[in-house]
Amino acid sequence: MRKQHFLSFALLLSSVVLGTSQGAIYLNNPSFEDFPRHSHPPTGWQDCGFPGESPPDTQPSGDFAVTYPATDGSTYLGMVVRDNETYEAVTQKLSSPMKPGTCYEFSLHLARSPYYVSISRTTEQRTNFNQPVKLRIYGGFNSNCDRSVLLDETGLVKASQWMQYNFKFEPKQAYSHILIEAFYETPTLFPYNGNVLVDNASAITPIPCAEDIPEAPQELPEVEQPSEEVLTTEPIASNIPATTPEADPEPAVEPDPKPQPQEVKPPKPEPTIAGVKRSEMEKGKIITLDKLYFPADSSSITSDSRKVLNEVFEFLKTNKDVAIEIGGHTNDLPPDDYCFKLSTARAKSVAEYLINRGINRDRLEYKGYGKTKPIASNKTAYGRKRNQRVEIKILDISSDG
Numbered sequence: 281m282r283k284q285h286f287l288s289f290a291l292l293l294s295s296v297v298l299g300t301s302q303g304a305i306y307l308n309n310p311s312f313e314d315f316p317r318h319s320h321p322p323t324g325w326q327d328c329g330f331p332g333e334s335p336p337d338t339q340p341s342g343d344f345a346v347t348y349p350a351t352d353g354s355t356y357l358g359m360v361v362r363d364n365e366t367y368e369a370v371t372q373k374l375s376s377p378m379k380p381g382t383c384y385e386f387s388l389h390l391a392r393s394p395y396y397v398s399i400s401r402t403t404e405q406r407t408n409f410n411q412p413v414k415l416r417i418y419g420g421f422n423s424n425c426d427r428s429v430l431l432d433e434t435g436l437v438k439a440s441q442w443m444q445y446n447f448k449f450e451p452k453q454a455y456s457h458i459l460i461e462a463f464y465e466t467p468t469l470f471p472y473n474g475n476v477l478v479d480n481a482s483a484i485t486p487i488p489c490a491e492d493i494p495e496a497p498q499e500l501p502e503v504e505q506p507s508e509e510v511l512t513t514e515p516i517a518s519n520i521p522a523t524t525p526e527a528d529p530e531p532a533v534e535p536d537p538k539p540q541p542q543e544v545k546p547p548k549p550e551p552t553i554a555g556v557k558r559s560e561m562e563k564g565k566i567i568t569l570d571k572l573y574f575p576a577d578s579s580s581i582t583s584d585s586r587k588v589l590n591e592v593f594e595f596l597k598t599n600k601d602v603a604i605e606i607g608g609h610t611n612d613l614p615p616d617d618y619c620f621k622l623s624t625a626r627a628k629s630v631a632e633y634l635i636n637r638g639i640n641r642d643r644l645e646y647k648g649y650g651k652t653k654p655i656a657s658n659k660t661a662y663g664r665k666r667n668q669r670v671e672i673k674i675l676d677i678s679s680d681g
Contacts (some may be wrong), residue, residue: 303382304328305485306375310481311353316341321370322357328369328425328459332575336360336368339477344409345395351442352389352480359462359478360409364401365471365577365661366414369461371425374484377454378419383489386458389480390415390437396475404513405470408451411474412436413462416575417447419455427578437476444480446612450489456652458484465575468583469665479525506626548615553672554588558599567672568655579625589630592672593612593637603676608631608644609653611664616650625647645675 309324318341319334321327327335337348339358350356359368378384392412416433420426426439431449462476536638548556556567571588574580580587588664596602608623627646656663 281478286617296464297498303379305378305384305484305507306373307481307483308375309321310483311350311355312338312357312479312481313353313355314338316355318343322355325370325372326361326423326425328371328461333362333366333368336370339393345397346393347479348391348393348440348477350479351391351628352615356479357460358393358396358475360396360398360473360475361413361462361464361471362401362409362413362663363403363471363473365576365664366401367462367464369425371420371457373423373457374455377456378451378484379486380451380453382472383487384484385447385482386484387482388415388445388447388478390434390445391442391444391477391479392437392440393475393477397472400473405676407473409473409475411472412437412438413464413476414466415445415478416461416463416477418459418461418575418580419449419451419453420457420459421455423455423457425459425515426457427461427575427580428453428455429579430575430582433463433583434657436499440476442479448487449632461575463575466582469662471661496625517529534655547583551591551598553592553595558595558677561602561674561677563674563677565674567674569670569672572670574626576630577622579629581620581629589633590637593639595635596634596639596643599677601676601678602674604645605673605675606644606646607671607673608646609667609671610651610669612651613664614651617649620648622648623650626670 297660309322312322313322316338317482318668319339321336322338327333337343337346338355340348340350346358357370359370361367363435368680389666393412394410396409397406398409399405405480414434415432418427418429420428422605429451431451432447434445437443460478461473464471464474486583554567554569556565567639569588569592572585573582574585575582596604606627608625608627610619610623612619614622624647627648631641631644631646634644654663654667656666657668658664658667
C-alpha cells in the first residue's frame with residue numbers, strides 16, 4: 281500500500297513538473313471560491329474599483345437577488361457597471377510572468393444574472409443591474425491595478441447560462457499581473473447598470489503562434505489546356521468497306537467577337553480625419569476624434585480606437601505637408617493635476633502610435649489640457665463623456681495642396 285501511495289505521488293509530482301516545464305501560468309483561486317458575501321471579492325483577488333464605490337461580490341450570496349449556481353465549485357465572482365461611469369475589476373499576481381513574444385490561450389466561464397438589484401447612483405432608486413456588459417483582460421506590472429495593455433476582450437455577455445469564453449493573446453512585455461474588468465458596450469454615450477458573472481478560469485497556457493496565422497489561400501492547380509491536333513486527310517486503313525465520301529460542309533463563319541467593356545475602377549476615396557477632407561482644413565482648425573476611446577484612468581489605446589487612428593495615419597501619409605497637434609482633454613471629476621497628467625499621457629499615446637506607424641515625429645506635437653477646455657456641461661454624464669476627448673489641431677498645411 282505504501283508503495284502504491286509513493287507511486288501515485290510520484291506520478292502527480294511528475295505531472296506538475298511537466299506542466300510547469302511547458303510554461304503554463306497559474307492563477308490563485310481560479311474558481312473564485314470563498315464565503316458568499318457582497319462587497320468582498322474572492323480570496324486571492326484584489327479589488328480594482330473606484331474610490332468610494334463598493335468592491336465586487338463573491339456570489340451567490342442571495343444579496344442583490346443573485347442566486348444563480350456556480351459552474352465550478354460553489355461560488356464565483358460577480359461584477360457590475362454603474363450609471364455613474366464607475367465599474368468593477370479585480371487583479372492578482374501571476375504564478376510567473378508572461379514571456380514576451382509567446383502566444384497564450386486562456387478561458388473563463390461567463391454569464392449574466394437576470395437579477396442584480398441595487399441602488400442607482402444617479403436616481404438613488406432601487407434598480408435591476410441586468411444589462412449585458414463585456415469583460416476586458418489587461419496585463420500589468422504591479423498590484424496597483426495596473427492596466428498597461430488590453431490583452432483581449434469579449435463582446436457583450438448576454439446569456440443567462442454559463443458559457444466558456446476563449447482568449448488568445450501575445451504579450452509584448454513580461455506582464456506579471458492580470459486584471460479582469462467589467463465594462464460597458466462600446467461605443468456608448470450613456471453609462472448604464474449591468475452585470476457579469478465570472479467562474480472557472482483556466483491556466484494561461486503557451487500555444488504555437490502559428491495557430492493564429494490564417495492559412496495562405498490555396499492556389500488552384502493549372503488546368504492543362506488541350507493541345508491543338510493537326511487533322512490529316514490521310515486515309516486510315518480498316519476493314520470497314522469504303523463508302524462514297526460526302527462533300528465537306530462549308531466551314532461556319534464565326535461573327536467577329538464583340539468588344540468587351542473595360543472595367544473602370546472607382547477612384548480611391550480621399551483620406552480624411554474624422555470625415556473632414558483636406559479641402560475643408562486650414563491652419564488652426566480643430567477636429568474631434570469622436571470614436572477614440574481609452575479605459576478609465578488609462579492611456580492605453582484600445583482595439584476599438586485603432587480604426588480612427590489608422591484613418592489619421594493614412595491622411596498624414598498622403599498629405600506630407602500637414603503638421604498637427606494632438607490635444608488630450610478630460611471631464612472635471614478628478615483633481616486638476618491628475619487631469620493634466622492623464623490628458624497628456626493619452627495625447628502622447630496617440631502621437632507614439634502614429635510615429636510607430638511611420639509618421640515623422642517632427643510633424644507631431646502633443647499636449648494635455650486637462651479639464652480647462654470643456655465643450656459641454658460637466659453636470660451630466662453625457663456632457664462629461666463629450667469633454668473626455670482627443671482633438672487634432674492643424675498646425676501647418678500648404679494652401680496649394
